[in-house]
Amino acid sequence: MNGFEKRAQLIKEKIMKTTLDMLRTSEPKRIRISDISKTAHVSQVTIYNYFGSKEALLREVFIHYVDKIIRDFEEYMNGNHSLKEKIEHIILLEKETYKELPPRLIKDLLIEDHELSRYIEDQYKEKSIPLMIRIIEEGKKSGEIADNVTVEGVLAFIQLFMNQYEALLEMAAQSGDLDKFMEDMVHMFFYGISGKP
Template identity: 75%
Template sequence: MNGFEKRADLIKKKIMKTTLDMLRTSDPKRIRIADISRMANVSQVTIYNYFGSKEALLREVFKNYMDKAVRDFEQYMNEGHSLKEKIEHILFLEKESYKDFPPGLIKQLLIEDYELTAYIEKQYKETTIPLTIRIIEEGKASGEIAQEVSIEHVLAFIQLYMNQYEALLEMAKQSADTEKFLEGMVHIFFYGVCGKP
């Protein structure tokens, strides 16, 4: 990258970071380009030049966030962690992403943006499912998942958890110790309510 490109890239990243920070506390419908411009200390024209519209900016912020999360997780996957550590890491990432993009916010963004919906579906099919299958296969190969438990069983079980993850996080927040609550849920995920066999 030459000097101009580097400067342009820095400005783009600054605008996107500002937008992400604002999404943590504001409804996307209430965020205006003028607000982002003021907070990022750039002109509105600059934002329109880089992104074209508020909707395109929000889409870019979300996609960038998701791409980074996937890259980071793929790197974690290649570091030789146990199945339990991988599942705990997934729950940790879900908890962290919940702070930035609560499920209600994601639903709102997806309802209003078909391009973003298509992107999420593509990521799910091409990245999330293959990564999850890899985790399961590695767990079966290491003896951490019983041989009689199929990939379909584990995928269904994970889906049950993920469908209720928003409710689980709310319960965790209301408990005396959030971390201990989530640790207990990980234990139940692996060993059921009767403990480790």
């Protein structure tokens, strides 16, 4: 990469970082190219030259964000962690993601951009699900997951949990102790309400 390409890459990264920072506090509809331009200290023309439109910029920022989450997820899952630690990581990953970007913002982005929605769905099917299946199968082989529990059953249980994650986070916030609430959820995920057998 020559000097011009490096400089161009740095400018593009600065625009994307500025946009991601703005997404943490503003709805996508309220963010304007002029605001991004002013905050990133680049011209509006530069932003249009790199991304073409605000929608394309938002899409690229979110894809970059999701790709990093997936890389980090794969790295953790391939690490030397127990099955319990890996499943706990899956459950608590949503909490960390929602701290970064509010759930309503993510929903808005996916509803408004079908291409982005398809990309996220493809990543989930092609990378996340196969990795989770492998982890569950390893857990069954090691005896950490009961023989009579199917891979499909564990995946369904995780999915049910994730589908209600926004509501769980609201309850956790109302409880006054988010971390303790989430620890309880993880404990019940593994051992039910009766405690560890």
